[in-house]
Amino acid sequence: MTQVVRIDPDRPDPTDIARAADCLRAGGLVAFPTETVYGLGVHAQDRDAVRRLFAAKGRPAHDPLIVHIAALSQLADLVVAVPDAARTLMSRFWPGPLTLVMRRSEAVPDEVTAGLETVAVRVPSHPVARALLEAVRLPIAAPSANLFSRPSPTRAAHVLADLDGRIDIVLDGGPAWVGLESTVLDLSHDPPTLLRPGAVSAEDLRQFIRTVRFPAEGSIPGTGNAAMASPGLLQKHYAPCARLTLYRGNQASLRDALARGAREALARGERVGVLATSGDADAVRGLPVVLAELGSGDTKEVAARLYFALRALDEQRVDIILACDLPADEGLGRAVRDRLRRAATEVVEVD
Numbered sequence: 001m002t003q004v005v006r007i008d009p010d011r012p013d014p015t016d017i018a019r020a021a022d023c024l025r026a027g028g029l030v031a032f033p034t035e036t037v038y039g040l041g042v043h044a045q046d047r048d049a050v051r052r053l054f055a056a057k058g059r060p061a062h063d064p065l066i067v068h069i070a071a072l073s074q075l076a077d078l079v080v081a082v083p084d085a086a087r088t089l090m091s092r093f094w095p096g097p098l099t100l101v102m103r104r105s106e107a108v109p110d111e112v113t114a115g116l117e118t119v120a121v122r123v124p125s126h127p128v129a130r131a132l133l134e135a136v137r138l139p140i141a142a143p144s145a146n147l148f149s150r151p152s153p154t155r156a157a158h159v160l161a162d163l164d165g166r167i168d169i170v171l172d173g174g175p176a177w178v179g180l181e182s183t184v185l186d187l188s189h190d191p192p193t194l195l196r197p198g199a200v201s202a203e204d205l206r207q208f209i210r211t212v213r214f215p216a217e218g219s220i221p222g223t224g225n226a227a228m229a230s231p232g233l234l235q236k237h238y239a240p241c242a243r244l245t246l247y248r249g250n251q252a253s254l255r256d257a258l259a260r261g262a263r264e265a266l267a268r269g270e271r272v273g274v275l276a277t278s279g280d281a282d283a284v285r286g287l288p289v290v291l292a293e294l295g296s297g298d299t300k301e302v303a304a305r306l307y308f309a310l311r312a313l314d315e316q317r318v319d320i321i322l323a324c325d326l327p328a329d330e331g332l333g334r335a336v337r338d339r340l341r342r343a344a345t346e347v348v349e350v351d
């Protein structure tokens with residue numbers, strides 16, 4: 001049985017937090033909200049608990065976990081050295097949605113790092129996550145609280161849809177704020193490499209460190225640096241159940257392509273979902289499609305709704321999802337485009 005505990009996202013009840021902390025200490029699996037998405041936490045140094053976590057998610061053992069801590073003082077134990085760049089970035093961006101990869105110490109089990117010589121660490125800023133980490137005072141390994149390859153959960157209901165009965169507790173603190181997973185920056189090599197774009201953008205990072213390297217876009221396992229540096233950056237990772245066609249190109253042609261794609265899929269007898277900002281969605285109004293709108297086009301709003309919308313379309317049992325790419329390729333827009341690309345089964349370039 002999974003216990004669902006409603007919790008005030010701003011002022012979490014200490015009794016509920018203490019119960020969740022006890023559960024973690026005892027090797028239990030606790031899902032909790034962070035500012036990015038919901039995480040599924042376990043005591044990072046309890047190897048059996050970590051194995052149970054992989055089993056609950058159906059996650060392959062070669063995909064390493066992020067270790068969450070309450071404060072910088074817990075970092076020294078986990079890494080062999082803290083690079084200067086890390087200190088600078090931590091003082092600016094922690095607590096917050098930035099994960100840093102550093103050379104790991106012996107204190108981090110292989111089960112957590114998937115045998116890598118590095119460990120990914122972050123200090124989340126969500127009050128529930130912070131309260132829990134402060135109460136438990138242990139390093140907590142926490143991947144997103146979804147079944148492997150499903151979109152990350154941005155609400156407790158998403159966690160339950162995937163993991164009800166497989167985990168001990170869900171702290172339901174309402175919607176996660178950002179809606180996309182943290183930025184992952186690898187500091188174990190020079191220059192630092194952005195392994196996963198997120199709310200802390202490359203532009204933000206460049207204000208504090210001179211160079212940030214990007215792995216080639218769309219690298220797939222075994223063919224690109226990104227895949228080798230971070231096994232979790234599998235091409236197909238943030239996927240809905242339905243196949244997803246992503247249209248890329250100039251805005252006006254995108255809408256035409258979307259409308260044409262929708263008509264063709266409907267003509268094939270398919271149940272069609274459309275994932276679009278309200279402007280792009282105008283192209284398919286009047287057609288019998290299931291529409292999941294991403295808001296007016298404001299990037300923050302799109303990010304916050306993206307996974308919710310993908311899951312909503314799956315619940316509607318659509319056969320195919322048609323989506324338009326975003327124009328913005330900087331800041332959080334880069335992260336949204338990255339997730340859309342990874343969710344896509346097919347990318348159609350239009351001009």
Ligand code: TXA
Pocket residue numbers: 034036037038039040063064065066097099101113116118119120122124142143144145180181182183184186195196229230231232233
């Ligand atoms: O926002 C987030 O980061 C959320 C919340 C719960 O904190 N967590 C999250 O965890 O997204 P997960 O497991 O879904 O994604 C972790 C990513 C994966 O792409 C993984 O490959 C990468 O971080 N990663 C973890 N350890 C790594 C390491 N040592 N080197 C390179 N990449 C690593």
Ligand code: MG
Pocket residue numbers: 143144152
């Ligand atoms: Mg994940």
